[in-house]
Amino acid sequence: MDTAVPISTGDKLCAPECLPESCRNCSVRHLAICAALNTTEMVELSGIASFQELQNHDPITSEGEVADSVFNVTAGAVELYKLLPDGRRQVTGFLFPGDFLGIAMNERYSYSSEAVGNTRLCRFPRKKLEAMLDRMPQLERRLLSMASNELIQAQDQMLLLGRKTAKEKLCSFLLNLSKRAASRGEDPSVVHVPMSRSDIGDYLGLTTETVSRNFTQLKTKGVIRLLEGGMVHLPDLERVRELAEEA
Amino acid sequence: MDTAVPISTGDKLCAPECLPESCRNCSVRHLAICAALNTTEMVELSGIASFQELQNHDPITSEGEVADSVFNVTAGAVELYKLLPDGRRQVTGFLFPGDFLGIAMNERYSYSSEAVGNTRLCRFPRKKLEAMLDRMPQLERRLLSMASNELIQAQDQMLLLGRKTAKEKLCSFLLNLSKRAASRGEDPSVVHVPMSRSDIGDYLGLTTETVSRNFTQLKTKGVIRLLEGGMVHLPDLERVRELAEEA
DNA sequence: GGGCCGCTTTGACTTGTATCAAGCGTGACG
DNA sequence: CGTCACGCTTGATACAAGTCAAAGCGGCCC
Structure with a gap:
């Protein structure tokens, strides 16, 4: 290596x-x-x-x-x-x-x-x-x-892990990726998610299954769209922010 | 103030x-x-x-x-x-x-x-x-x-909040107080716990009730003894360490 | 001394997430 | 081109911790 x-x-x-x-x-x-x-x-x-x-x-x-x-x-x-x-x-x-x-x-x-x-x-x-x-x-x-x-x-x-619900955690996570993409000069409404569901679960204090279920729900509600190659489209960042319970 | x-x-x-x-x-x-x-x-x-x-x-x-x-x-x-x-x-x-x-x-x-x-x-x-x-x-x-x-x-x-059970969280917390007491030159087996159950809950990502119940269980098992003035006696630190799942 | 207030404990019940268990897709490889 | 492996999704069920409610327990003030 x-x-x-x-x-x-x-x-x-x-x-x-x-x-x-x-x-x-x-x-x-x-x-x-x-x-x-x-x-x-x-x-x-x-x-x-x-x-x-x-x-x-x-x-x-x-x-x-x-x-x-x-x-x-x-x-x-x-x-x-x-x-x-x-x-x-x-x-x-x-x-x-x-x-x-x-x-x-x-x-x-x-x-x-x-x-x-x-x-x-x-x-x-x-x-x-x-x-x-x-x-x-x-x-x-x-x-x-x-x-x-x-x-x-x-x-x-810590606030996320200790006090947020699964859905809030996932939205906070996506929002965070979006902010960081923006700070690198990329489009904040299309984020690259290179890590697996179980990596995300281990980051958010959830299981793979819960992450997957919540992705599906967000998809169904039109909050996110899964694109090719691990890209995720966030058509309405304000909506994501609300679901993440962020000020 | x-x-x-x-x-x-x-x-x-x-x-x-x-x-x-x-x-x-x-x-x-x-x-x-x-x-x-x-x-x-x-x-x-x-x-x-x-x-x-x-x-x-x-x-x-x-x-x-x-x-x-x-x-x-x-x-x-x-x-x-x-x-x-x-x-x-x-x-x-x-x-x-x-x-x-x-x-x-x-x-x-x-x-x-x-x-x-x-x-x-x-x-x-x-x-x-x-x-x-x-x-x-x-x-x-x-x-x-x-x-x-x-x-x-x-x-x-983060490891505590994301992955530990209520009992592990509480034991990790007590152990942490003990370590810090020791680093100030105090007795590590008697820790001062000046904060309320709900402060502890908000620190560990639990409710007041869950903190209280787990305190009672630890007391019953003889892992801790509650003393006067918010002092807690830890007669067997090794035991606490095991229950906290720390290496 | 009695009563009030805040904190803690305990109990009964609910619930969000974990667990267990299949299926599904896709890409790698013989 | 089958099948094997791995990651993702979905479903059924279990359980740890949350919620709601009420009863202790001091401490403090009138």
Whole structure:
């Protein structure tokens, strides 16, 4: 699975041309941690990055394992999850292009994670990235702000898990995917849902069957339309928002 | 409610004596954000702090309100919560002495919060604290590490809310209180539970009645003993851990 | 001391979601 | 081109937790 390949090694003082191709073409530069950096710093960062291409279900991290890498998702999707001793599973989050994997950790990963469909990652050795933090306070500031946002999202998810009904959960989930698509500049009324029903269930604290039944009901009521290739059409976002019980 | 009182105004170059009394006597200095600072910095920090004394249910922050203060809990307890439009409530966390309130926020508070019982807070104007961050990178580092730990806890709470049974939830909750008591140097087998059954229910995604019934069952099985003044005795922590399904 | 108020406990009943169990489609592969 | 496997859907039934209701239990104030 580890098809890691070094990206080049820029160490000059630097114009945009110094950046490796994979960074210059990167479609999520303005979203990822890279957004906090100037070109010189980007070159330094790219020097410690390696690139990784994954397929559905390829593992990325394993709960309890020593955390020596952090990642940026550049294409595809990733799911984070935790397991109980008897196998019950909770998906704690999905990551999409531009999202960062590795803020929440001590010496060891606190969750497992794997690719959802074909996925590309940018991998950074954690020690080296941390060393860079000392010299780039704005990078640290950015990580703090990302952590803060993740915490806010986590609180929303607790509200969902603890207090929402199955239908509200599903609508919140679709709405969330829609918002994130919008923030990546995509059409918010057509969302890509690359994960399986059981992944969704494990994310929402439901079973596969309940997820499926509620999809059917939403379809019947005309709230959603299932398209080809895991795309879902949301013709009336306001309606979805109401069903999700969001302010 | 706002009985804020300035703490003094040290601005010298400084020995421990420069610290205001309330800081010198503070029992949570080694836990709070203050732990990252030397005396000089502490004096500066204490210069922007004010001190607040609250009673049960006194509000601290309100979801959606402009976030101009952050807080350190120095005594008592605080609960954070979010509401759905129809009044359903999810408690997203409890804070105890040494805990920090205000990592997870943008321009506005993302949750409401109130005192649980008699509580004391150290309040910092957010803008001033942020200004200090520029000059004290180790403070920023500390906040990042606190945020990271909160995220890990949030993920554990998602696992609890999404996948655990009522009894497992309650045992996990008690175990968590026990761990936190231990980290403050208290006896882990006697935990203080200052919050009501319905607060606990709103934290665990259960109703008051279910919490109460499960307390009774645990009592009957001898796993817990209810003492005076909201204290709970856990004679066999290993047993609680098993019932909580924790590794 | 009596009565009121808020919180907790207990009981009887309901219900949303889980569980168990088939079917259905589609894509992979011999 | 069959059949095998896997993910999705649908149906029948079970059960954990929710709801509704009422009875304890202090604490507090008049």
